[in-house]
Amino acid sequence: MKTKNIFYGIGILLIVVLNILYFYNPIFKSDSKSIENKLTDYNLKASDLVSSFTNNEKKANLLYTGKIIEITGTIKEITYLNDRNTIILNSNSETFGVICDINPNQKEKIHQLKQHQKIKVKGICKGFLKDVIFLNCAIDLPINE
Known part of the structure; x- marks a missing residue:
């Protein structure tokens, strides 16, 4: 016993x-969530990425899903719901955009951003559900244009 x-x-x-x-x-x-220093697989404009998915979703999924992509686009909206920092980038379409779920270590950078500002965001593409979805995003230096 x-x-x-x-x-x-x-x-x-x-x-x-x-x-x-x-x-x-x-x-x-x-440190897999920190992709700031990792190499990107593609550098694209938000509008080009959305066009790829809307024109041929199957091909775009094969090309981009799971890849680290740097996207350049204009901020449509910034949200802070449920302790998640999210940036939505405009595309050429009113209906579609790019949703970027920002890594929590980027809080200082996200608070400096404004609507309609042109920025670069690096993240992991997860696919297309009405919008292109990116996770673990890091904000690169804002483009002053």
Whole structure:
């Protein structure tokens, strides 16, 4: 009976220690969300990207989904709903745009942006659902035009 209790105690202690190491130790923390310094696969204008998806969604999905893309476009809207910072870029179409979910480490940069400002955003393309969706986006230097 005592050995059984010791065995369970060691098991629980081991689980607690592993959880502490996993959640609090920076060695286990991934920097996969930070794409600022990663190379881009494509550099496109927001309108060209949306046109690709609206003209041939299947081909565009094969080309762009899962890739790191730098998009240049004009800000249509900036939202801060549910602790998510999102920028919507205009395209040539009234109906479609590019939704960029901004990485939380970009808070200082996003608060400097204004509607109708031309910017570059780098993110991972996730596909097309009425708009082209980008996740983990980093804001590159704003273009002053």
